[in-house]
Amino acid sequence: MELPRGNKGSLIASRRRILERLLSERSAQTDSELDRFTPMQVINSLFSFLYHVDTSIKRKAVSMMGATVAELAEDDMESGRNVIRRLMWNLNDESGSIGWGSPEAMGEIMARHEKLAMEYGHILASYTLPEGNYLENEIIQRGLLWALLRVYRTRPELFRRLNPLLLPYLESCDPAVRGLAAELLGEIREEKAYHSLSGLLEDGAEFENEMEGTTRTVKQAAQEALAKIGNQ
Incomplete structure (x- = not known):
């Protein structure tokens, strides 16, 4: 039955x-009040928290989004795909959204x-490719590099098949992009990045x-990355 608009x-x-x-809240507890909403309803409301100015809130929103979509996809894979497609659309110039x-x-x-x-890992990697769906906004690039690192830490074999283009990010004008790229290249032990x-x-x-x-210098990230590459 259709609910009244109010x-x-x-x-x-x-x-x-x-x-x-x-x-x-500082704790990672869940709220039983959310149980009266469907996973899709929770996901729809989480979208606006993905760009919250408070980074601690954004972190929790990203984590909750991941957990809720994963749970949803176990029962309804197509709905899980639709959430990914919506996120992809937000990164599309035609959407009018920065993403x-x-x-x-x-x-x-x-x-x-x-x-x-x-199914969608290759799309994430394509955002690093000039001939693909390259993302030019440096703040968005920061999120992309973290996302790739998150995927590598959980699915290293898949990540290596995706083969994202990472070296150019070390020359970015944005310190966070340089630093995050250094972290990722060190994590994957990329020998070509040594120089x-x-x-x-x-x-x-x-x-x-x-x-x-965490906050640190690009130099510290580079030192740690070089140590990882040198010790493999």
Whole structure:
């Protein structure tokens, strides 16, 4: 039965209030009040938190999005695909949206659900390719690099088949892009990056990995990456 418009609006506002309270809390507890909403309703409300100015809230929203979509896809794979497609659309120029938080959400979903990762991992990698769906916005690139790192840590074999183009990010004007690229290249032990990483050993610019809540210099990220590559 179709709900009156006022009731629909109240339910949406209620979901948002519950999520805002839950995401603002320091604990990782769940809220039983969310049980009265379907996974898709929760996901729809989570979208607006993917670009929240408070990075701790954004981190929790990305994590909850990944967990909820993975759970949804176990019962309804097509609905899981539709969420990925919506995130992809947000990154499309034609959408009129910048797509804040979309790469991070895609990476988290793929880290948590193998079938979605197998189907859409190549799309995530294509955002690094000039001949693909290259993302030019440097803030979005930060999220993309974290998403690729998240996928690598959970699905290294899939990541290597995806073969994203990472070396050019070490030359970015944005310290966070350089630093996150260094972290990722070190994690995957990319020997071809050794020379370029060595060129960052005097780079004292600070950057934040907002999805992990850490701050350090590009130089430190490069040093750690070189140590990992050298010790393999």
